[in-house]
Amino acid sequence: MTSDTTVTQTITLSTREDETWWRQAAVYQIYPRSFADFDGDGIGDLKGITARVPYLAELGIDAVWLSPFYPSALADGGYDVADYRDVDPRIGTLADFDELVTALHAANIRVVVDIVPNHSSDQHAWFQAALAAGRGSAERGRYIFRDGRGEGGELPPSDWVSMFGGPAWTRVADGQWYLHTFATEQPDFNWDAREVRDDFLATLRFWADRGVDGFRVDVAHLLVKDLPAELPSQAEIDAMDAASGSHPLLDRDDVHEVYAEWRALFDSYDPPRTAVAEAHVSNPERRARYASATGLGQAFNFDLMGADFDAAQFRAIVTDNLAQADLTGSSSTWVFSNHDATRHATRYGLPPARGTGKKAGTAWMLAGAPREELDIEGGLRRARAATMFLLGLPGSAYLYQGEELGLHEVGVIPRDRRQDPAYLRCADTREWSFDGLGRDGCRVPLPWRSEGPSFGFGPRGAHLPQPAWFAQYSVEAEDADPASTLNLYRRALDLRHRLQSAERLEWVETSAPEVLHYRRPNGWEIVTNFGAAAVALPAGRIVLATEPVTDLLPGETTVWLAP
Numbered sequence: 001m002t003s004d005t006t007v008t009q010t011i012t013l014s015t016r017e018d019e020t021w022w023r024q025a026a027v028y029q030i031y032p033r034s035f036a037d038f039d040g041d042g043i044g045d046l047k048g049i050t051a052r053v054p055y056l057a058e059l060g061i062d063a064v065w066l067s068p069f070y071p072s073a074l075a076d077g078g079y080d081v082a083d084y085r086d087v088d089p090r091i092g093t094l095a096d097f098d099e100l101v102t103a104l105h106a107a108n109i110r111v112v113v114d115i116v117p118n119h120s121s122d123q124h125a126w127f128q129a130a131l132a133a134g135r136g137s138a139e140r141g142r143y144i145f146r147d148g149r150g151e152g153g154e155l156p157p158s159d160w161v162s163m164f165g166g167p168a169w170t171r172v173a174d175g176q177w178y179l180h181t182f183a184t185e186q187p188d189f190n191w192d193a194r195e196v197r198d199d200f201l202a203t204l205r206f207w208a209d210r211g212v213d214g215f216r217v218d219v220a221h222l223l224v225k226d227l228p229a230e231l232p233s234q235a236e237i238d239a240m241d242a243a244s245g246s247h248p249l250l251d252r253d254d255v256h257e258v259y260a261e262w263r264a265l266f267d268s269y270d271p272p273r274t275a276v277a278e279a280h281v282s283n284p285e286r287r288a289r290y291a292s293a294t295g296l297g298q299a300f301n302f303d304l305m306g307a308d309f310d311a312a313q314f315r316a317i318v319t320d321n322l323a324q325a326d327l328t329g330s331s332s333t334w335v336f337s338n339h340d341a342t343r344h345a346t347r348y349g350l351p352p353a354r355g356t357g358k359k360a361g362t363a364w365m366l367a368g369a370p371r372e373e374l375d376i377e378g379g380l381r382r383a384r385a386a387t388m389f390l391l392g393l394p395g396s397a398y399l400y401q402g403e404e405l406g407l408h409e410v411g412v413i414p415r416d417r418r419q420d421p422a423y424l425r426c427a428d429t430r431e432w433s434f435d436g437l438g439r440d441g442c443r444v445p446l447p448w449r450s451e452g453p454s455f456g457f458g459p460r461g462a463h464l465p466q467p468a469w470f471a472q473y474s475v476e477a478e479d480a481d482p483a484s485t486l487n488l489y490r491r492a493l494d495l496r497h498r499l500q501s502a503e504r505l506e507w508v509e510t511s512a513p514e515v516l517h518y519r520r521p522n523g524w525e526i527v528t529n530f531g532a533a534a535v536a537l538p539a540g541r542i543v544l545a546t547e548p549v550t551d552l553l554p555g556e557t558t559v560w561l562a563p
């Protein structure tokens, strides 16, 4: 361990109970099924994560966010939850969960879990009870059931299209229909029902009592709906103002009544539990409501995911978001990759129109491309430069497993091995927003070793096929290479603890428009050359560089300067 690491750990220990730990945390997202497989069934598990806590500690992150690990039929990779207060037997047990939390806390890593409140799995006991109890029952009242149109009710209540393509209504045996914003297996809850609200409060308490430090709230903007007797058409819905606060389906003002109750619960803990909203809303003012201190406290900002590798776009996004954070009192969040998006090394290796989307709102969800279209080295070079730009910013950084290895998206997965409903429901029609290869390519199990079954992911195979090129990106290979992306992340995450200070930055004007230079209040400086040509190197003590530097700052390179 370097002396830098020692300094960091002392600081972290002394602020263990600090209520503001989340404000500038580096949060590492683990997609449990694809992280590490302890028992050899091809699916990652909690024991696998526990066994890798030393890896996470050495990486230097402040918290992990666990994507769903609850019992699930896996119709949507676990975002179809059958029981909110248990662990999927393929992933482990509650005792394994407690063991994992203990191990992470002992390593000074906080734990954030994913909460999926808009919909359950159709396997959830409540949905099964709703099917059994029949129309008009209290059990059906927990979900959104409607009679169909047409003489015999044989037509769906409206022509709405699900987020994954295909109809948003499915008919049940007695002829009624239920609403599912996502896959058929994900019935939407009725958040007007007090019972639903109380049950989620019980779920949050359940995990908070087990020592969870915070929650990531799935599609936080969708919970509360106001459906009139006469439903508008999809075209009418699309034409409505999504920022009005009274849209029938999304981002309604009254959804914040739910989060006010959640906040009261979070604040009853010491330290208060934190939350971050995944809210796809139409403008910064609407997003700020989720980030408010009387609500969830923080909201994802996906703006950089939709940006090209471009200085002007990056600067405008950073400036806007820091101004917003000032207004809400929350801290800004920064994200390049997650389990829903094409990995950023790949996005930056594709021609701009393919790599970053132009479709408002869903731009960052554009899927991967065949490998031959990809500038593999260039994509990774730009991703390293962009990530080191991001890690210097004030606010919290959300990192996605595998990006620390510089992994590219896996573009080639046979159709019969694909799992993503967004792909399977849309692949033939290419309708709606998921018009590419879906999200499986960023969910392929991690390569820990350069050879062996499933590259060390587990003792046997992996639930999604890993390509041969994973060998060179394995933890084993990169650990041994001082210039690897893994060692770059380790160094940056270590230095970041000293770089972070007051949540501000000052832009330093540069002579070249493609170069961005900012200074933090404690004197640390970050300089990124977004252009292809080398430029003059700024004066100062370089402590980190994404490419070898001489007396010039090469193209597509970031350097950190310490005071």
Ligand code: GLC
Pocket (backbone or CB within 6 Å): 076, 079, 080, 116, 182, 218, 219, 278, 339, 340
């Ligand atoms: C969120 C999740 C995504 C999931 C969807 C439905 O967007 O991030 O993975 O498919 O919600 O739960």
